Amino acid sequence: xxxxxxxxxxxxxxxxxxxxxxxxxxxxxxxxxxxxxxxxxxxxxxxxxxxxxxxxxxxxxxxxxxxxxxxxxxxxxxxxxxxxxxxxxxxxxxxxxxxxxxxxxxxxxxxxxxxxxxxxxxxxxxxxxxxxxxxxxxxxxxxxxxxxxxxxxxxxxxxxxxxxxxxxxxxxxxxxxxxxxxxxxxxxxxxxxxxxxxxxxxxxxxxxxxxxxxxxxxxxxxxxxxxxxxxxxxxxxxxxxxxxxxxxxxxxxxxxxxxxxxxxxxxxxxxxxxxxxxxxxxxxxxxxxxxxxxxxxxxxxxxxxx
Numbered sequence: 001x002x003x004x005x006x007x008x009x010x011x012x013x014x015x016x017x018x019x020x021x022x023x024x025x026x027x028x029x030x031x032x033x034x035x036x037x038x039x040x041x042x043x044x045x046x047x048x049x050x051x052x053x054x055x056x057x058x059x060x061x062x063x064x065x066x067x068x069x070x071x072x073x074x075x076x077x078x079x080x081x082x083x084x085x086x087x088x089x090x091x092x093x094x095x096x097x098x099x100x101x102x103x104x105x106x107x108x109x110x111x112x113x114x115x116x117x118x119x120x121x122x123x124x125x126x127x128x129x130x131x132x133x134x135x136x137x138x139x140x141x142x143x144x145x146x147x148x149x150x151x152x153x154x155x156x157x158x159x160x161x162x163x164x165x166x167x168x169x170x171x172x173x174x175x176x177x178x179x180x181x182x183x184x185x186x187x188x189x190x191x192x193x194x195x196x197x198x199x200x201x202x203x204x205x206x207x208x209x210x211x212x213x214x215x216x217x218x219x220x221x222x223x224x225x226x227x228x229x230x231x232x233x234x235x236x237x238x239x240x241x242x243x244x245x246x247x248x249x250x251x252x253x254x255x256x257x258x259x260x261x262x263x264x265x266x267x268x269x270x271x272x273x274x275x276x277x278x279x280x281x282x283x284x285x286x287x288x289x290x291x292x293x294x295x296x297x298x299x300x301x302x303x304x305x306x
Contacts, residue, residue: 007039009265014047072113088135176203205252
């Protein structure tokens with residue numbers, strides 16, 4: 001897959017961050033594709049099926065050869081309760097359920113979603129290697145999916161699974177919040193992925209809202225010290241007339257094509273256009289260094305997935 005450096009994360013279509021107007025969300029997808037974005041990522045977990053349902057409506061009006069579509073298996077939810085099931089039977093069924101909601105007859109990339117949660121379940125990450133991934137590889141062999149990947153917040157989990165499966169099993173990884181202005185840990189793993197021919201997807205250039213003018217949402221799991229450091233950085237950027245969101249997008253795409261694409265999410269057509277325009281402008285590396293200096297010892301401070 002030859003993907004755009006900036007790509008569309010459809011989590012916002014599920015109202016993950018705040019409520020949306022469905023028509024506006026559908027328009028946001030169309031605006032993204034019309035303006036050069038050709039990779040779209042979603043999951044049945046986002047909005048507890050809603051994101052896939054809304055995205056499916058948007059895709060009805062877009063030719064199938066205009067986009068690559070990624071969705072996920074393993075993490076679900078209903079009535080506000082999160083559930084995890086990485087069994088071969090469940091993930092296989094999940095693929096077909098997603099295709100029905102999305103209105104498509106194949107999936108370009110199927111991902112095992114947030115594998116760290118399986119690490120805490122019976123069988124641990126070994127189950128992903130021994131059961132989950134073989135089930136998806138079978139679907140790949142049958143042409144139901146084109147490519148197979150894994151996702152996680154913790155890059156060391158991605159490496160562990162890759163080390164415990166046959167070469168070629170995992171074709172891509174998706175890691176979030178580890179190539180952004182406050183955390184570039186993903187760069188420690190790029191040589192490893194490249195040596196194995198594994199494509200890298202970066203997600204959340206705003207670090208789940210830490211790198212934003214309005215500040216991190218109340219639910220953000222980052223420690224207060226990191227939240228405060230990012231707030232100071234955002235205030236400094238604002239004083240320079242350079243929104244931190246602009247710098248964050250530019251930094252996130254700066255390693256393309258080593259990092260094949262960076263996912264951002266918005267159900268607003270205007271925000272989609274704004275993000276695309278940010279990515280197309282040259283980055284101010286002096287400002288990047290100043291922001292990193294402000295964040296200081298909070299660089300690479302981690303938190304647990306939730």
